[in-house]
Amino acid sequence: MSNASTDQVLEVVLPGVVEPEGLELRRRERPVPAAGQALVRVEATGVSFAEKQMRKAKYYDQPAFPFVPGYDLVGVVAEVGPGVAPALVGRRFAALTKIGGWATHVLVDAADLVPVPDGVDAAEAEALVVNGITAWRMLHGIAKVEAGQTVLVLGASGGVGSLLTQLATLAGARVIGTASARHHDAVRALGAVPVDYRDADVPARVRELAPGGVDAVFDHVGGPGLVDSYRLLAPRGTLVAYGTASTKDEPGSSRLPVLKLFLRLLWWNALPNGHSATFFNVWAGRRNAARFRAELARDLGSVFALLARGALNPRVAARVPLERVVDAVRLAESGTVSGKVVLVP
Ligand SMILES: NC(=O)c1ccc[n+]([C@@H]2O[C@H](COP(=O)([O-])OP(=O)(O)OC[C@H]3O[C@@H](n4cnc5c(N)ncnc54)[C@H](OP(=O)(O)O)[C@@H]3O)[C@@H](O)[C@H]2O)c1
Known part of the structure; x- marks a missing residue:
């Protein structure tokens, strides 16, 4: 873990249209989950093609700068807000976030969490979230x-x-x-x-x-x-x-x-x-949140089941510490690797 203290989180900020070296590391107070939310301690978060486009302000519906990129993640629930089952704490989940994943801790709506099967590697599971x-x-x-x-x-x-x-x-x-x-x-x-x-x-x-x-x-x-x-x-x-x-x-x-x-x-x-x-757009249908979540859990669950029984090779190209995000982005954009570059906070 790279936190200066357990009360702080580390995150990567995309400040505008910059070269990978322009990505900023920021420490801030550890956020507290609100009602319905879980705070996830991130174990793995992917470098996706989408971030290449966002860095050039070329992603179809990206938010205004600055923001924390990070399309998907796998991690362990550290804390839950009011109305969320305390039994989730300590369990591993995946989430499709579009932005925000490049951090040591991320707030996620608990309803968006998809269980990761026991015994699979966090980075391998991560490589299957949006791509899978x-x-x-x-x-x-x-x-x-x-x-x-x-x-x-x-x-x-x-x-x-x-x-x-x-x-x-x-x-x-x-x-x-x-x-x-x-x-x-x-x-x-x-x-x-x-x-x-x-x-x-x-x-x-x-x-x-x-x-x-x-x-x-x-x-x-x-x-x-x-x-x-x-x-x-x-x-x-x-x-x-x-x-x-x-x-x-x-x-x-x-x-x-x-x-x-x-x-x-x-x-x-x-x-x-x-x-x-x-x-095909992975976000199609998200206005019907309940259905979108149910279908996401079903389809990602099918992909994770194949991973758990050894039928899929998720092809993790590299595991790079979050602090070395610039190296990770450079590597992912180099065209030299085959598979997913995964940040491991
Ligand atoms: N619509 C959606 O909901 C959705 C969801 C997820 C991803 N995507 C899109 O999916 C695409 C791929 O994402 P990814 O994460 O898989 O990217 P990636 O890992 O960077 O893979 C890109 C692939 O494209 C190949 N490539 C490069 N130039 C090409 C060309 N001119 N013709 C054919 N292939 C070429 C690369 O081959 P080499 O490495 O051998 O050069 C590599 O296999 C991106 O455009 C992303 O935005 C869309």
Whole structure:
């Protein structure tokens, strides 16, 4: 533990559009949980693609600066507020927070806590929170991938992509996965056939492997390549778009690329060709809080159950102390690692 005293917490502040070195460490009084809240002592919190975008003010609906980043976490309940079962204290949970996770202690609504099974590693469980729910829902909820199908996973070496690859393989599907050449062995080890996304003609490479097209494409890149993803679909195939990574360094509005993508998907869905095209957003439906929480607990519970029985490899690329957040962010953004960089306060 890095606290100066047990009455203080350490957190990372993103003050504005800065290089990773501009992230600030701040100590403050340990917060007291209000009614319905739990104070979680964080054991692991992930460095996600979302924070790369937030650091550039390019995340779709990020809060105003300054704020504490941190999309998800795993930790042990240290204290509970009025109305929360005292039995939660000492138990390990996961939470999807979007922001706020990069701290030694975090206040979370107790209703948002999802139990982590006994015996699993905190960093491994952490690597499955936002990435696991995203992969699980896109694969089973949207594309409904079945044994014998062939799917294309863009970025099969990444956090979400590596889980999509493993879950699709577990479901009996054949996976073609794009990645940089340096990660092809890792992608093969997950059960996919790798294709270099820097190849001059990626669609041709995919067609060589799947001449009749693929049953589903999972695309986080967006931009002009989305058209290739759509054209690679087999009859009745499903395109699941879930990001616009190709536009992250473009100046201007963070919303425009997403809105353009929505329009394109709407247009494709209006075509009478049997394909479907969907944008996945992990926060969709959160206005109905009770249902959102129940579905989150169900889906993350399914992913955690696979982890507990050893069926999933969460691929933790590195465990970095919270004080070394700059190194963690630099590493995550270096493109050299495959898997999730996890901060361990
Ligand atoms: N919509 C949602 O609710 C939701 C939820 C979670 C995540 N996401 C999105 O999911 C995306 C991935 O997140 P992550 O945490 O998995 O990121 P990550 O771990 O950084 O992985 C990124 C992956 O993209 C690959 N890649 C880079 N450039 C590419 C290109 N031009 N074509 C194809 N692949 C390329 C990388 O391959 P190499 O490492 O081999 O270079 C890597 O496999 C992000 O855009 C994020 O915003 C969306």
